[in-house]
Amino acid sequence: MLDEGSPTSDPQRKGEEEEADELCRTLEENEDKSRTASEMGDVLYHAMVLLALKSVKVEEVLQVLRQRFTQSGIAEKKSRKLQG
Template sequence: MTLDDLFATISARKNADPSSSWTAQLLAKGPEKCAEKFGEEAIEAIIEAVKDDKKALTSEAADVLYHLLVMLASRDVPLTDVLDELARRQNQSGIAEKASR
């Protein structure tokens, strides 16, 4: 499964019955709840990275990616827009990119 496939599945669940899937439940709770869940998962990933637990970090990283995509879908931000932004930044140094913000 690619991130594109996962994002397509998440997007398809936006109008699904919340009792039918966890994704539909999250999306039904609104963008604020989706953002909160993303934050929780990011913190859990940070904790596992600090502990140097590669297996747990791998699991938490998957949760972070999933919840990021849910958060994007909740605000109608296409994954392609994020990927386009990454591609735009690829031809620029990180220092120059940071300075331009």
């Protein structure tokens, strides 16, 4: 996944931001579903590369998402204030 010489092997690369911008543009410009899916695929690919660089497992991220989908945003924000 992190082959040397691949465009995503350099953690300093700004590709992640560029891909996120492209995804936002497809949404703003109301482009078709296949274009949006393609751009989201690029964003997720770069996110997975970054997770690998930080040794974060996808399962850890999924656990965070499960918590977010079962808790309101207001309650989640309040719990962060209590913790920190």
